[in-house]
Amino acid sequence: MKRIYVREEWCIGCHLCEYYCAFANSGERDMSDALRGVKINPRIQVEDADGGVTYAISCRHCERPRCVEGCITGALTVEDGVIRLDEEKCVGCYTCIMLCPYGAINPSDAGKSGRSRPIQKCELCLNNANGEPACAAHCPNRAIIFEEGGSPCGL
Amino acid sequence: MRIVIIGNSTAAVGAIEGIRAADSAANIAVISAEMVHTYSRPLISYLLEGKTDIDRMKYRPADFYERNNVQTFFGCTVTAVDAVARAVVLDNGEHIGYDKLLLAAGSRPFVPPIEGLCGTEHYTFQSLADAKSLEAALTPKSRVLIIGAGLIGLKCAEGIHSRVGNIAVAEFAPRILPSILDGGGAALVQSHLVGKGLTFHLGNAVASVDGHTAALADGAQVPYDVLVVASGVKPNIELLTAIGAKAGRALITDSCGRTSLPDIFAAGDCAESIDLTDGRRRVLAILPNAYLQGRAAGKAMAGLEEPFTEAMPVNSIGLFGLHIGTAGAMRCEPETDNNPQYSDVNNYRRFFFSDNRLTGFILIGDVNRAGIYTALVRAKVPIDTINFAAIAEKPQLMAFSPAARKQMLNGEKNDS
Numbered sequence: 001m002k003r004i005y006v007r008e009e010w011c012i013g014c015h016l017c018e019y020y021c022a023f024a025n026s027g028e029r030d031m032s033d034a035l036r037g038v039k040i041n042p043r044i045q046v047e048d049a050d051g052g053v054t055y056a057i058s059c060r061h062c063e064r065p066r067c068v069e070g071c072i073t074g075a076l077t078v079e080d081g082v083i084r085l086d087e088e089k090c091v092g093c094y095t096c097i098m099l100c101p102y103g104a105i106n107p108s109d110a111g112k113s114g115r116s117r118p119i120q121k122c123e124l125c126l127n128n129a130n131g132e133p134a135c136a137a138h139c140p141n142r143a144i145i146f147e148e149g150g151s152p153c154g155l
Numbered sequence: 156m157r158i159v160i161i162g163n164s165t166a167a168v169g170a171i172e173g174i175r176a177a178d179s180a181a182n183i184a185v186i187s188a189e190m191v192h193t194y195s196r197p198l199i200s201y202l203l204e205g206k207t208d209i210d211r212m213k214y215r216p217a218d219f220y221e222r223n224n225v226q227t228f229f230g231c232t233v234t235a236v237d238a239v240a241r242a243v244v245l246d247n248g249e250h251i252g253y254d255k256l257l258l259a260a261g262s263r264p265f266v267p268p269i270e271g272l273c274g275t276e277h278y279t280f281q282s283l284a285d286a287k288s289l290e291a292a293l294t295p296k297s298r299v300l301i302i303g304a305g306l307i308g309l310k311c312a313e314g315i316h317s318r319v320g321n322i323a324v325a326e327f328a329p330r331i332l333p334s335i336l337d338g339g340g341a342a343l344v345q346s347h348l349v350g351k352g353l354t355f356h357l358g359n360a361v362a363s364v365d366g367h368t369a370a371l372a373d374g375a376q377v378p379y380d381v382l383v384v385a386s387g388v389k390p391n392i393e394l395l396t397a398i399g400a401k402a403g404r405a406l407i408t409d410s411c412g413r414t415s416l417p418d419i420f421a422a423g424d425c426a427e428s429i430d431l432t433d434g435r436r437r438v439l440a441i442l443p444n445a446y447l448q449g450r451a452a453g454k455a456m457a458g459l460e461e462p463f464t465e466a467m468p469v470n471s472i473g474l475f476g477l478h479i480g481t482a483g484a485m486r487c488e489p490e491t492d493n494n495p496q497y498s499d500v501n502n503y504r505r506f507f508f509s510d511n512r513l514t515g516f517i518l519i520g521d522v523n524r525a526g527i528y529t530a531l532v533r534a535k536v537p538i539d540t541i542n543f544a545a546i547a548e549k550p551q552l553m554a555f556s557p558a559a560r561k562q563m564l565n566g567e568k569n570d571s
Contacts, residue, residue, distance in 0.1 A: 005565050008557060049553035050545070057552060060564065066526075069450075070443030070469075072197050073207075074214045089211050091201045094522055095443065095471040098480045102563070103524025103550055152566035 001081040002148050004124070004133055006056050010143035011046070013054030017135035017144055018042040021058075024125050024134035041109050043122040044135045044144075056135065056144055058122040059083060059104040063151035067096035067105055067121075082124055092118020156181045158456050159243055159251055161233050161394070162259030163187035164196060165442050166423025166449030168215055170257050171223050173453025181457055184251060185220070186228040186243065191283060192217065197442060199286035200314030212283075236394050238416055255418050255456040258395055258406070259449055262388035262424040262440065267302075270363035277364075277382040280311040289315070292381050296320045300369055300379035302361050304331040306472055308385030312353055313474055322353050323377055325369065327386075329358040335470050335481040340503055340517050344479065351475045390425040390438060403427055405438045410462035412452025420456060422448035428466035432484040432514050432532065439466050465533055468515075471522070480522035483507065483515025483532040506547065511537050524550040 019035060021042035028034035044058035061083050068076045068083060075089035076096060096105045096119060108120035124146075125133050136146035158174060160167045163185050174181055194212040201207045220227050232246040242250040264279035266272065278289040289311075293299075297319040301308045304326035312322050326333070330341035331348070345355060360372040369377045390405035401407045401415040405427045412420040423445035427436045444466050451463035469482040485507055503519035506528075513531045527550035531541075541554040552560055 008561065008564075047551050047553050049551075053553070053557065055552075055560070055564070057564065066443075069446055072442045073195050073211070074216075089207075091198060091206055093197070093471055093473060094478055094480065095469075096526075097522055098469050098471045098482060098525050098529055099443065100524075100526035101530035102552065103527045105526075106523055150566055152562075152564055 001061075002124075002146055003061060003151075004058055004122070004136055005145050005147060005149060007143045007145070008053065008055040010141050011054045011056060012141050012143070013046060013048060013052070014140065015046050017044050017056050017139055018046060020134040020138040021122075024128050024130040025120075027128070041106070041120070043106070043120055045106075057102055057104055058135065059100075060102055060152045061124070066099040066101065070095050070099045082126060083121065084123055084127070085119065085121055090118050094119070096121075156254045156457075157252060158183050158255045158257070159253035160185045160257045160259055161187075161243065162257075162261055162423065163189060163193050163227075163229070164259065164261055164423065165214065165445040166259035166261070166426075166452075167257070168193055168219075169446040169449025169451075170259060170420075170422060170453035170456070171219075171225055173450035173455075173459075174457045175223050175453075176450075177454050177457035177459035183223070183225045184228060184253075185225055186231050186233055186245070186251070188230065188232045189282065189284070190230045193219065194283060195442075196281060196283075197310070199280065199283060200310040202283075203286055203290055203314035203318070204316075209283075233394060236398055236419070238398050238419065241418070253418075255420065257412070257449075257452055257456065258392075258414075258419070258421040258425055259423045259445075260391040260394065260425050261445075262390045264384060265387045265389045266384050267361075267386045269302075269361050271365050272384070275364055275366040275382070277384050279384050280307055281388065286314075289381070289383065290318075293318050294320075294380075297380045298378060299323070299381045299383060300325065300377055301383045301385055302326075302369075303385035303387065304328070304355065304357070305334060305385060305387065306332065306470065307388075308383070309348070309474055310472065311383055311385055312348075316351065316353075316475075319381070323356065323379070324353060325356040325359055325361050325371060325377065327358070327360045331355065331357065332472075332479070335468075335472075335479070335485075335517070337485060337505060337517060340479075340505065340519050343503055343519055344474065344477065347477045348474065388424065388440060392421075392425050395419065395421065403436060407436065408448075408452075410451065410464050411455035411460060412448055412463075413455065420452040422452045429464070430484075431465055431467045431535075439468055441469060443469065467533060469529055477520065478518075478522045480518045480525045481516065482525075482529045483513070484509075485515055485517070504547070508538060511539055513538060513543070526550075527552065527554075 021044045022040035023031045023034045026034035073089045075086045105121045136144045193214045195214045198212045233243045235244040242252045299322045301324045304324045363370045406421040412422045424440040428439045447463045501520035505517045507515040546554040
């Protein structure tokens with residue numbers, strides 16, 4: 001299946017992926033409407049390590065997903081290799097957050113409707129109007145790519 | 156081949172999915188005393204709190220049994236296992252034959268021998284039926300006494316809090332959540348709960364109850380209208396111990412779930428695990444463990460050996476908006492000065508190290524990305540090979556070398 005791969009040596013630390021992720025998942029049509037005055041909580045996150053090293057991390061869609069195995073509600077499932085979240089079922093127990101070795105599932109902000117959305121994760125933009133990962137499409141240095149390939153090894 | 160599963164919760168679901176990963180043809184029968192579709196038991200507190208409903212509590216979709224071609228015997232209790240005839244006996248007298256049998260019968264609430272308890276009304280909090288009975292007994296004026304300040308007792312308190320007058324909790328141990336928290340962390344969480352109106356009687360056994368007042372060991376008299384017993388659970392192992400299965404506190408199995416009896420497996424809260432943090436056998440009654448034990452047993456019953464060897468304690472609990480995440484063991488060797496890194500209620504972090512490994516941790520408040528710590532415990536990563544100081548405050552993958560990180564994030568796809 002097509003997955004997101006990150007090439008740390010090409011990452012320039014611009015954090016654009018985070019903004020495009022937040023926009024893609026905002027439900028807004030216009031990027032400035034989506035992001036103006038908003039403290040973003042994206043599903044891809046850039047780590048800034050010592051020595052100027054940067055890289056982006058989002059769900060790896062593991063072949064052996066510990067989050068899905070441990071999910072207490074059945075809200076996390078695998079569909080065609082993609083780990084999907086059923087926001088209706090999730091109660092926000094954070095067991096998945098305790099189990100993801102990448103730290104790629106995070107607490108979510110409340111939705112615009114005010115309804116609580118306890119967790120969020122990358123669903124390869126299949127859950128929004130984009131349809132293909134916005135982070136990879138807009139990475140200016142091709143440090144994030146969306147390509148066919150195998151599952152990562154994990155820890 | 157005919158596979159019979161006794162139980163219909165997490166371990167049973169894991170087993171069904173494990174069997175079907177290896178064998179699409181095997182005949183599977185699930186026997187359960189409960190009359191309902193498989194549901195997530197930890198959600199009963201969320202149900203009473205109004206944060207989920209019966210439909211969303213389903214642990215698997217409504218067509219789960221049909222899709223997996225599982226025959227269900229709901230409302231049936233197994234009264235005996237006949238290992239010679241290779242059959243289970245139901246309460247209606249029916250015999251169901253098996254080639255492989257899985258006991259995934261979980262546990263039941265432990266009701267301590269408190270004077271007066273046996274003859275007076277009280278509630279437990281484990282099943283959907285328990286939750287419904289308790290719900291029916293509550294009024295906006297109820298004074299509720301919960302015996303036990305463990306995970307079940309405190310989640311129960313959260314679930315019913317807005318529907319009752321007041322809640323008192325009595326606990327034998329000197330602190331709340333004694334199985335997962337240290338003294339400092341427990342004190343922080345307790346003050347949060349006291350702020351929500353709960354009252355605690357700690358280090359205090361309940362000596363007797365009479366239906367409306369509990370007498371505590373220290374002499375205090377606690378009046379109540381509704382009594383909830385949340386003093387732990389007892390594994391349901393008797394069906395197999397009666398015919399000679401080896402057991403400690405729960406059934407002893409290999410890492411594929413095999414008991415000491417031929418063709419009989421056990422998984423979930425009725426089976427012990429080997430805790431990878433110390434190599435000891437214990438009951439790790441947590442949902443992810445039950446699922447993975449069940450799945451390994453399911454695969455093995457279907458002829459696929461994929462041992463589950465990664466059992467360890469991992470707990471995640473939210474109480475009135477405050478999250479707690481703990482994993483591994485709460486011990487340090489050698490005993491070192493091991494004060495929490497931070498002691499703010501929104502960010503309490505304590506790490507336990509032993510022999511150059513992170514063996515456990517307690518986080519209260521901010522638990523984001525805690526799975527990175529869990530992975531360090533599980534994989535027994537030598538701490539001197541990573542920059543732990545850089546991630547003590549905030550878990551990040553920057554602790555690892557670029558080469559290790561590349562492998563973790565991209566796996567086989569290292570160049571392109």
